[in-house]
Amino acid sequence: MPELPEVETIARGVDMLLRGGRIKQFRFGPKPEPFKTSPEEMAEVLPGATIQCVHRSGKHIVFKLTTVPSAHSSRAGGPRNHDSRTNAHRLNRAGSRSGEWIEWIVHLGMTGRLLVSDPDVPLPPHTHCVLSLASGRELRFVDPRRFGRIQLLRSEKLDGHFISTGREPLQIGVKEFAALFHGRQTSIKAALLNQKILAGVGNIYADESLFRAGIRPQRRASRLTGVELERLRQGLRNVLRKAISLGGSSVSDYVDASGEKGLFQFEHMVYRRTGKPCRVCGTPIRRIRIAQRSTHFCPTCQR
């Protein structure tokens, strides 16, 4: 399940492979559920756009694109060319003279993958959409469980889109971090999973950071001391940075944009280690359920 380190790894990989590329075509499969924006609209807007960069925001992969300026319509023919010129025309009427900034946003859900492939590689099952690039390569969105979501944001809606999401755990300071949990009556585990509080933390890194901070996941967030919250902030930073450096955790079938697995699953202290001895004290790791999530902790090391 992709969380911050996995999404960061994928975004970096896609950015390296596709930055500067021009989109030739957008194709989509028969099941429209993964789209927040209609696939028909994407097929209209995306062809002709250039990928300026790809980055991560929380668990979202954000493609920053520019659409074609109106002087840019002398390309190879076909119906797609017509689509992109029509679109450029419409966007230009909306007020831009040099091509419009848009964002194509991908959320991988639990089982989503973004894969950069050559077109002659057979499409994997559950491929929901494909971006064909002028370079000849393809970007494929594959998601068996279909919890992922794809969305297109036009420039007039870009400002403020991520305002409603939580803070980035790798950038937040001591006082701001502590303030996030002030007055929260829920468990610290549930609070860590809440994307409106912190963006990017999921079940693996919530459990792992709480272990590193020595805090029991069922503790009420508002009752944690300043010292404990700072241990948690540091634990979270350390675990996320280490995981990014190892390319994320490959727990189920996660792979990066090139199809490589991550290595951080071998560093897990508690996650999915129920009944196994704690790597620090030897006590068997316990599993409970908090906020409908499996929660793993060491009853000796975490208080």
Add this chain to the structure above:
DNA sequence: ACAGGCTCCTGCAGGC
């Protein structure tokens, strides 16, 4: 406003 529960979806593991 906040907290907690339900739901979506499919592949896989385990039991019989």
Add this chain to the structure above:
DNA sequence: TGCCTGCAGGAGCCTG
């Protein structure tokens, strides 16, 4: 071997 059941979980939605 084959079928059935339960489990995995991000986040939107609903309810209290």
